[in-house]
Amino acid sequence: MAVQDATSEALVDTLERSLRNRRIAKHVGIFLTLTLLWELGSRMGWLDPLFYPRPSNIIRSFWLIYFQNANVWFHLYSTISLVILGWVLGSMLGIGLGALVGFNTVIRRFLKPYVIVLEATPRIAVAPLLIAALGFGVNSKLAIIMLVCFFAPFINTLSGVINVNEERLELFRSMRASKTQILRKLVLPDAIPVIMAGERLALTAALSGALVAEFIQRDKGIGSLILVYTRNLNMASAFACIFTLTIIGFLIFKGMEKLDHYIAYWKYEGGRERMSAKRKRTMVEP
């Protein structure tokens, strides 16, 4: 039942492996050739530069929006701060409710139909409704981000809690572990990898949610910047913003991987040894 996008990890692994195998030169060569072809096509008039901006113009726009006009920073700050805040709040809510529902069979049974209905509804579709209810501004943006963040951690925590290893639970019970002990030492550690997968999805969704909120509100944030640039047919700057989002997306991916290495360390090669060495160090010192 848990939602996961573990498969894209596999793809990034292939990417990194193929980059490591000294094929970088070829990759860069192909990339440059494609870029040059694009540039050439635009200069020869095959591609309308009004709609399909030239690579050189996109690079110039990067310079413009980051350094010369430096107007992107304000919007970036607005988007990123809201994304992180909404992600933390929304996913905390999701994890908390997921754990609550996971432990309580009665609540779980009664909540199930609503969860199914919620799962089928595109959550982002509620955006205009939330904006109308909470007004323009930070509140509604935050609410939208929290809403799109909520679901993946909720479902994953729920399934992590439900799928506790029965034999281990039996062992814990037979040693008369208290409920808190079972929660802290068995259920949570077991569920953490799944929860982290949910968190990663939630952060990606948070960025999309913020963009949709900004498209509708058109006040500030990178989404509204893209919208304004496109409306003015300043496609090069719009693409500079979109590539900025690509970079942010990649940072999110890498950052979540690092966080996963840190929190769910036992999943990774050498992680357990590293942690136990660290523990030993702290234990020896009185």
Add this chain to the structure above:
Amino acid sequence: MSDQPIPLSGRILDIGVRFLPHLVLFAVIIGAWEISVATGLITSIIIPRPSAIWSAIVELYITEGTIYRHFFITLTEAVVGFAIGAGVAVSLAIASSLWDPFRRYVTPYAVVLNVTPGIALTPVIIAWFGYGMGSKIALAAIISFFPIFVNTLTGLVQVDEDREELFNSLGASNVQVFRKLRAPAALPLMFAGFKIGLTTALIGAVVAEFAQATDGVGVLMSRFSFQLNMAASLATLLSMTVIGLILFYSMEFLDDRIVFWRRESRRAAASRARARTWAAQAKK
């Protein structure tokens, strides 16, 4: 499980007993909601009464029926976008599973496309494809592409080595390995990708409608919201849920039929059907 068939009345009673608590809870929630809005605990501008939502549903779906046109437009956008995205994704995945260099040089672009929030492309896509259905279909196709591509590729590449060994030692041709081993092994993952892709295609269609459109459920939704007609807006949301459910369960149905070997009962049914056709052929 007893072998004796349960009489129909018993079954109905059983279902009734199972659904009764849910119905009671639902009624209690709706009742409490209605009362708290009616007494002014919740402002009716922000959260409308259930009865107001109900009358909006009746108006939109039954007496005036305005929603159906928008409903089918959005459904079409999502399905066509999904079909294009899935077609491109599956063919690219097959190509990259068969031809190693292609995979190596396509992967970076696929990853870049994946980490970019596809939604960010909405304004650009609208500038490229216009205000009509084209831009919605394009966005739906773009954002449904990636999960399908990754899942299909993973399924095609990660084949059980023992099985591959068996195929090779029996002298299977490349075509046979693909048709009889790789493709069937990839199907379950592929369908998982299709399910995610359908959901994202619907999101793409709706978001593109928010940004700029004249028809579709998303337009209706934002129009009602900005008129502060929350009841009608929630009634419209219902139709998105319905589209989501239709898409999801039709994919689930296809999954059950095509990947029949994953479920025991379906496998038995498929093998019975095969036995019947063979018996019929033998008679001739």
